[in-house]
Amino acid sequence: MNHIALKMLMGDRGKYLGIIMGLTFASLIMTQQPAIFVGLMMRTFSFISDLGLPDIWVMDPKVQFVDDIKPLQDTKLYRVRGVAGVEWAMPLYKGLLKARLDDGTFQTCNVIGLDDATLIGGPPVMLEGKLEDLRRSDGVIVDIDGATDKLAKPPQTPGGSPVPLKIGDTLELNDNRAIVVGIAKTTKTFQSQPVIYTTYSRAVRYAPRERKMLSFVLVKAKPGQDIPALVRRIRETTGLAAYTQQEFKDLTMNYFLKNTGIPINFGISVTLGFVVGAAIAGQTFYNFTLENLRQFGVLKAMGTSNWTLLRMILLQAVLVGSVGYGLGVGLTALFGYSMRNTILAFKFPWQLLAFSGAGVTLICIFAALISIRKVIKLEPAIVFKG
Amino acid sequence: MNGQSTAAVRCQNVVKTYDTGGDKVVALGGINLEIHMGELMMLVGPSGCGKTTLISVIAGILDQDSGSCEVFGADLLHLRSGEKLKFRAQNIGFVFQAYNLLPSLNAVENVSIPLLINGVKRQAAERQAAQVLEQVGLGARGKSLPSQLSGGQQQRVAIARALVHDPRLIVCDEPTSALDHETGHNVMELLKQVALHRDRALVIVTHDSRIFGFADRIARMDDGHIEKVVDSAEDL
Ligand SMILES: Nc1ncnc2c1ncn2[C@@H]1O[C@H](COP(=O)(O)OP(=O)(O)OP(=O)(O)O)[C@@H](O)[C@H]1O
Ligand SMILES: [Mg+2]
Numbered sequence: 251m252n253h254i255a256l257k258m259l260m261g262d263r264g265k266y267l268g269i270i271m272g273l274t275f276a277s278l279i280m281t282q283q284p285a286i287f288v289g290l291m292m293r294t295f296s297f298i299s300d301l302g303l304p305d306i307w308v309m310d311p312k313v314q315f316v317d318d319i320k321p322l323q324d325t326k327l328y329r330v331r332g333v334a335g336v337e338w339a340m341p342l343y344k345g346l347l348k349a350r351l352d353d354g355t356f357q358t359c360n361v362i363g364l365d366d367a368t369l370i371g372g373p374p375v376m377l378e379g380k381l382e383d384l385r386r387s388d389g390v391i392v393d394i395d396g397a398t399d400k401l402a403k404p405p406q407t408p409g410g411s412p413v414p415l416k417i418g419d420t421l422e423l424n425d426n427r428a429i430v431v432g433i434a435k436t437t438k439t440f441q442s443q444p445v446i447y448t449t450y451s452r453a454v455r456y457a458p459r460e461r462k463m464l465s466f467v468l469v470k471a472k473p474g475q476d477i478p479a480l481v482r483r484i485r486e487t488t489g490l491a492a493y494t495q496q497e498f499k500d501l502t503m504n505y506f507l508k509n510t511g512i513p514i515n516f517g518i519s520v521t522l523g524f525v526v527g528a529a530i531a532g533q534t535f536y537n538f539t540l541e542n543l544r545q546f547g548v549l550k551a552m553g554t555s556n557w558t559l560l561r562m563i564l565l566q567a568v569l570v571g572s573v574g575y576g577l578g579v580g581l582t583a584l585f586g587y588s589m590r591n592t593i594l595a596f597k598f599p600w601q602l603l604a605f606s607g608a609g610v611t612l613i614c615i616f617a618a619l620i621s622i623r624k625v626i627k628l629e630p631a632i633v634f635k636g
Numbered sequence: 637m638n639g640q641s642t643a644a645v646r647c648q649n650v651v652k653t654y655d656t657g658g659d660k661v662v663a664l665g666g667i668n669l670e671i672h673m674g675e676l677m678m679l680v681g682p683s684g685c686g687k688t689t690l691i692s693v694i695a696g697i698l699d700q701d702s703g704s705c706e707v708f709g710a711d712l713l714h715l716r717s718g719e720k721l722k723f724r725a726q727n728i729g730f731v732f733q734a735y736n737l738l739p740s741l742n743a744v745e746n747v748s749i750p751l752l753i754n755g756v757k758r759q760a761a762e763r764q765a766a767q768v769l770e771q772v773g774l775g776a777r778g779k780s781l782p783s784q785l786s787g788g789q790q791q792r793v794a795i796a797r798a799l800v801h802d803p804r805l806i807v808c809d810e811p812t813s814a815l816d817h818e819t820g821h822n823v824m825e826l827l828k829q830v831a832l833h834r835d836r837a838l839v840i841v842t843h844d845s846r847i848f849g850f851a852d853r854i855a856r857m858d859d860g861h862i863e864k865v866v867d868s869a870e871d872l
């Protein structure tokens with residue numbers, strides 16, 4: 251009887267496509283929206299991901315996330331270096347500074363100061379120039395997005411497009427001259443300011459005078475060290491906060507989850523997508539069953555058991571469910587692919603597939619259940635009614 | 637069982653009342669009727685007199701309130717639901733006024749359904765279905781969908797479907813009233829030739845006096861009762 255169930259389903263092209271579209275829409279929303287959500291959440295800590303080398307990040311105990319800078323005294327660096335098991339510990343400056351552009355306007359930039367000697371913590375990819383060029387006087391490296399957008403120079407002809415910043419151009423950071431010596435590619439972060447890399451000592455010079463300037467201490471463990479034990483040791487001996495990379499990412503992401511409206515907003519659109527998708531798909535599937543009620547009645551009169559009818563309806567639900575799910579997920583992937591070079595945050599981990607798969611399964615079970623109920627209660631005597 | 641061997645259906649004092657929100661409609665008010673093996677019995681009577689209700693009870697798709705209805709010696713009311721399904725699947729063939737073919741299945745597939753319900757494998761079922769379609773003169777139209785067939789042809793497919801599993805009782809509700817006179821006549825001829833058999837009985841509900849001549853006996857109903865059973869239309 252299975253092939254009969256399938257033919258019943260697909261015989262009416264219009265309705266079949268309607269059900270499939272409802273389910274496609276539901277699974278599209280249930281994957282695409284969370285994919286953007288996951289993408290956004292991963293952006294909150296992409297600065298940490300980009301900076302892959304250190305095992306441990308050390309900072310003020312009050313720091314709540316990666317952009318929450320609570321500077322330390324420079325002497326803390328030596329305390330950390332003194333902890334047993336530390337291979338190296340390097341200073342990192344991170345702060346928001348105003349850059350003055352050629353046209354006189356100001357742009358807030360995320361300035362990163364790297365250890366002068368080792369330049370540890372530099373950008374993941376250099377597009378032009380070399381990281382070592384930072385050693386040249388007044389040298390800075392600018393990220394490509396900032397260089398082509400917010401830091402770009404005004405158009406040369408009125409109405410033309412802005413001219414991207416390039417090597418050799420100058421900027422003013424707090425009245426200090428800075429010369430672009432390289433263009434880098436960084437992963438987009440949650441904040442969209444341009445990123446400017448320079449040396450630690452120069453960053454400190456650019457920044458307004460303060461008693462404490464050290465944002466983070468980056469630590470590499472000696473080979474074979476138990477990282478969690480080292481983290482504990484650093485905490486105990488310095489009184490500072492120390493996190494493994496993953497812990498610091500989690501800290502940052504949790505901060506955004508708890509303190510922004512993002513999860514609620516996405517939660518709402520995912521829930522809405524689920525409800526609307528369930529309503530559309532459930533409704534069309536149920537309608538389909540209702541319209542075929544007479545056919546089910548004929549099968550019932552001729553001696554088909556409820557159990558067999560139930561299997562037929564389940565099969566129909568499973569078929570439309572898998573096709574709709576496949577299309578929805580495929581469209582999501584296509585969407586992500588077509589947006590890969592834009593500002594849109596988008597990440598599509600396998601957990602999401604499982605999530606929307608479970609969602610579509612729920613919708614289909616729900617649609618099948620209400621349909622099955624109707625068919626089971628159906629009196630076969632309706633077959634003689636005109 | 638000896639005396640009963642010629643009775644395909646034996647209804648005794650069958651009562652069926654419909655409850656429509658307070659109003660009780662007595663559709664069958666104590667029916668007594670016997671249908672013999674090898675017989676074509678017609679049920680006639682004015683609209684609303686209970687013809688459809690009666691064949692629904694006989695075919696085991698509707699439970700009466702009281703009285704007994706034995707079909708080949710089995711009291712359908714007292715069978716367990718699984719057994720009743722099996723009984724219907726094996727013993728009853730249906731022909732409807734509106735054909736009730738499954739629109740997305742072709743003729744062969746439609747005809748094969750009763751065999752599939754009885755557990756025959758798809759290939760064998762469709763082979764057998766094609767043979768029966770041949771018998772009803774539609775051998776060449778096995779692949780056609782119902783929408784591609786005329787009314788008379790659809791009714792012939794339905795008759796093939798009612799015959800394919802070789803049931804012992806065939807119930808038909810107004811099999812010719814959607815058809816023109818000549819087509820209806822052909823369908824009746826087909827039923828009489830192909831479906832009627834000495835091990836089988838046919839019950840046909842009809843309004844259509846032009847086909848009364850095909851009946852072996854005619855039962856006239858009125859208001860939930862059998863008024864009389866006659867051997868030919870002249871006696872009605
Ligand atoms: N499902 C139902 N619910 C309530 N009343 C019903 C139902 N089915 C039939 N009836 C009533 O029972 C009576 C007998 O109906 P039935 O359909 O058996 O008549 P019929 O002789 O087949 O009529 P027709 O020639 O018009 O088909 C009618 O009064 C009808 O209104
Ligand atoms: Mg009727």
